[in-house]
Amino acid sequence: MGRDAELDAVLRAQDGIATVAQAVSCGFSVRTVRRRIAEGRWRSPHPGVLLGGGHRYGTAARCRGTWLWAGHEAVLSGAAAAWWHRMLDVPPMTVDVTVPRPVTRGARPGTRVRRRDLAPVDRAFVRGVGVTARPLTALEAAAALDDGAAFLDRALQRWVTFDAVYEAWCRMAGARGAPAVRALLVAAGDRAASTAERRLVRLLRDARISGWVLGHPFGAFTLDLAFPAERVAIEFDGWAWHSDVERFRRDRRKSNELVTAGWIVLRVTWHELQTAPARVVAQVRHALERRRLPR
Incomplete structure (x- = not known):
């Protein structure tokens, strides 16, 4: 040859x-x-x-080329790592790469270099390229993306467990961006008596919607938030919470029993509370109005 x-x-x-x-x-x-x-x-x-001549400088070439330039001790990180892991469909505008602290790499167009020592468990080798492992990738990409909460929800549903992501966050505590990551992680793992609950309660009060009860008992279950008179229940939904199979099944049994008993069940995510609060309030109003109409 x-x-x-x-x-x-x-x-x-x-x-x-x-x-x-x-x-x-x-x-x-x-x-x-x-x-x-x-x-x-x-x-x-x-x-x-x-x-090479005749080859397109597309996203895969940009990511691989940046990693090769940064050196084999480097890893793609942030949105670039998420794209390389196929956790993210949208190509990254900037290719982030993390290098060990002793390594120096100057600024390059379309590239962002971060110096940080990673634990072996936070490193992976995918299709011939070094990348951050999926749990750390989920956190760093979520912190960098405009729709980070939704991305983290999808990641917890499809690619990583909450425990693995939490452990990755513990290892990055103190690093740049850690506070923003912590806020997303808390939101993803929250449930009753949580940030999500407080956010919904604030929305209901601001909209002057009353008649709700927190932690309303229903048979063997407890409803996150309920309007007992109208038989409307609101359950906080999150992939992190449903990562436990038995918990997921129990929530589904609860929903089925509520519907069988004639309740309207609304499932609300942290992402919806953050990005579409008016829609959440409108859904609650609509459900209550349906129940208050004469029959």
Whole structure:
């Protein structure tokens, strides 16, 4: 196999990206590499990194190229790691990379470098690239995204457990962004007598909606918030809370028994309370009005 064919195989396996060292190992001299870049046959998005001719510099190439430039001790982090883990569909505008404290990397366009020592459990190797492990990725991406609460909810539903995410947060305590991450984590894990409850109570009071009771008993269950006279129940929903299978089943049994007994059950998430409070209030009003209509 000739040197061009050998390098082409590397490029196809690496999203069109290779390092100068890989090109040299395929038989190219550094002088030849520089000449081909100067001729426009190859591009160099980062020092020591090549984009082969005919290959698109898409998101995968940007992420892999940034990681190769940062070094094998580095990891993709934040939204870039979430995208690489396939936890996030939207490509990151900026590729975040975390390097060990002794490593120095200068600023690069479209790249953000963070110096921080990570525990081995917070590191992973996915499709040939170093990334933060999923629990830490879920936290850091949630803190960086505009819709972080919804992202963390999805992550807890599909990819990580609440315990694993909490342990990752304990290891990052004191790091930059940790307070914002803590607020999201508390919201995700909250339930009755929680931040979510207090938020809903404030919304109901501001809307002058009365007649509700917290912790209303219903058979063997306790309702988060209820309007007993109208038989309308509001249950706080969160993926973190439902990560326990038995708890999930118990909540479903509760909902089924309420509906069978003629109650209207509204399920409210922290994300809805934060991003669509007017809609939550409107749903509560509608449910109460339905029950107050003459039959």
